[in-house]
């Protein structure tokens with residue numbers, strides 16, 4: 034039995050790490066493809082070392098491009114690899130362009146596709162990730178779901194129940210596994226934060242927040258105002274940095290503590306001690322829920338509603354004044370205590386591998402797999 038795993042962009046790495054480890058423990062052969070969607074040292078390679086992900090067997094080196102160009106380039110380069118390696122199943126994770134592109138190639142070559150983090154829906158088709166989720170789920174043979182809303186969404190879309198498995202959250206497997214070692218990071222002293230200081234931690238990279246100079250300027254000015262009350266730490270995604278420079282916003286960044294994109298352990302350390310996290314990331318909404326750290330999400334919707342109903346997340350929308358008001362409330366008010374969504378217990382990857390092994394053994398006994 035041979036499993037092919039695909040990763041492409043930063044949020045994929047923490048999702049594949051526990052799956053690769055669980056496959057190894059179960060003695061299942063695996064082949065790892067990196068599409069090269071993310072390629073900077075700090076957006077990619079660093080995570081392989083820190084999270085102990087096997088070195089990719091192949092890197093397709095697709096790099097950046099428009100939505101269509103990047104997706105097409107991944108498909109064009111991935112097809113011959115799939116034909117040559119002939120895995121029994123392809124595992125894709127999350128909702129990035131690499132996820133959808135490789136799932137499409139596999140579905141057309143009749144290679145079974147397993148999608149980890151299936152069923153999440155923002156119901157906002159202006160987000161490229163929502164298109165990737167809907168397409169990937171519709172052509173997947175096995176759908177592994179991380180939170181209750183995913184089960185409901187897939188059922189509403191008419192996906193056959195026997196394809197769907199509620200297994201928990203692989204990203205949280207990784208968080209729980211590395212939480213203790215993240216404690217040892219010296220990132221706070223490297224950033225000049227006092228050991229006891231309160232600070233806010235920010236990430237922004239969604240096109241809707243950072244591609245329009247006026248919108249990006251609005252967020253940065255709100256963060257500048259917040260920095261009068263506590264240090265605001267902002268590790269910047271390359272896209273955000275480039276757009277801020279092009280929009281002439283560098284002077285407005287002076288009052289913030291800006292850094293390069295951080296590695297997993299440094300970021301986890303910062304997140305776990307922060308007074309408030311301000312983000313437009315999907316995964317960070319989940320990680321703050323587990324850490325019990327207040328999270329303000331600068332989006333109008335979330336595909337991860339469990340972080341609001343159970344966790345510490347709150348949607349801010351698109352008005353910087355609302356962000357400032359909410360951040361002040363969080364800093365000054367009592368902390369909301371959340372609870373953990375079901376099965377966010379560090380064992381999601383093992384559950385996935387159990388299902389995969391069982392399915393493939395059954396397919397083989399019926400003569401359906403090679």
Ligand code: UD1
Nearest residue numbers: 042043044070071072073076097098129130161162271272
């Ligand atoms: C992608 C994912 C998004 C995920 C994010 C995490 C899609 C549609 N989007 O968005 O869901 O939350 O990754 O970061 O797949 N760049 C670099 N170096 C890199 C990677 C990117 O400089 O290693 C710059 C390039 O200018 C590039 C831009 O960032 O054009 C955007 O990269 P891209 O992969 O297109 O999308 P992300 O915004 O990173």
